[in-house]
């Protein structure tokens with residue numbers, strides 16, 4: 001079924017009886033060409049592009065819970081491509097371009113809103129760093145402008161420009177950045193993949209890999225063994241646990257990251273704002289809630305909830321830069337498990353086991369990467385070669401000294 005304005009109108013006047021489920025609920029087959037482990041945004045996007053771009057449709061996405069129950073439905077929905085390093089910038093720019101055409105591509109309303117992202121500048125050194133970043137962004141066509149203090153104030157007059165410790169000197173703005181309704185991304189990709197014949201199998205946990213003589217021949221699951229020519233893992237925060245079943249130890253730690261939403265307010269924040277001195281980012285959802293977050297909790301965890309010290313830290317960051325937020329009441333908060341890599345950058349690679357592939361290490365930047373991650377992972381699975389914008393996301397990069405240390409802060413998850 002194709003969604004359209006006319007269809008919504010027609011169903012409205014005929015009692016909404018013509019809608020069908022957005023994807024099927026099939027039983028697993030005995031064998032597939034490709035099994036994707038993990039029905040988050042990245043797994044579903046990979047399935048969609050495998051089917052759509054490469055015509056590979058004998059594919060199953062195995063999800064241990066329900067699709068959208070992981071980080072794809074828990075993030076603060078920010079998309080952007082304001083990266084600095086050559087290993088990252090073209091990849092995230094491809095992702096932003098794919099976001100720009102995504103709703104037409106998978107025929108689903110993901111409420112993509114390019115309201116702009118503004119990174120605040122609080123010191124001369126930070127202005128220099130952002131000028132360099134803006135230049136890198138221009139090289140890949142991502143755009144990016146430095147605004148002075150008055151130009152910034154004209155857009156966001158409610159911020160504390162004269163904060164004694166962190167006065168605002170200006171900002172870096174990427175007008176094409178913004179927000180996307182996160183669970184609609186999972187649902188849209190699921191629908192796109194399913195409509196081309198991919199089986200999306202929920203409540204099916206992968207419990208092991210069938211590896212013989214260095215070749216992966218399939219997976220063991222809570223619903224029995226399933227054979228596959230290729231097995232592609234993308235389980236985000238569960239990466240370490242799942243890949244351990246294939247005997248691999250990854251340069252990834254699992255940490256909890258929390259997000260917060262206030263009660264619904266009238267429109268007050270026009271864009272996405274990040275506080276450049278502390279770690280605080282905020283936008284306003286279409287329902288009116290202020291959606292915000294900050295740092296990871298800072299200890300290893302597989303719990304999808306966090307603790308109060310970080311709640312306090314995030315609220316302090318918010319109050320420092322935007323004192324009026326203290327008047328808003330907090331409605332909900334939640335946590336997700338982050339696959340924090342050592343240099344803050346991801347992996348899309350083949351493993352040392354033939355037929356077994358790995359995608360992960362997205363830290364807290366993986367939502368914006370969803371389209372390009374799926375696109376490049378599908379490319380690797382279909383062709384056996386990394387996509388040209390993902391050549392540096394290799395598992396052996398720490399051995400080769402090829403870290404992609406975007407923040408230039410060193411090799412520890414809590415620094416990224």
Ligand SMILES: Cc1cc2nc3c(=O)[nH]c(=O)nc-3n(C[C@H](O)[C@H](O)[C@H](O)COP(=O)(O)OP(=O)(O)OC[C@H]3O[C@@H](n4cnc5c(N)ncnc54)[C@H](O)[C@@H]3O)c2cc1C
Nearest residue numbers: 038040041042064070071072075076078206336366367368
């Ligand atoms: C609070 C928070 C805020 C964030 N904010 C942003 C942001 O603003 N912008 C941004 O770009 N990124 C953000 N992120 C990061 C982003 O959400 C993640 O990097 C990205 O969603 C991870 O990829 P995914 O969608 O595939 O993960 P997930 O949705 O977590 O998918 C992985 C799936 O694998 C499944 N799984 C695990 N083990 C197994 C198994 N054994 N068998 C089968 N299935 C299994 C899980 O159930 C899960 O559904 C945020 C994350 C959090 C938690």
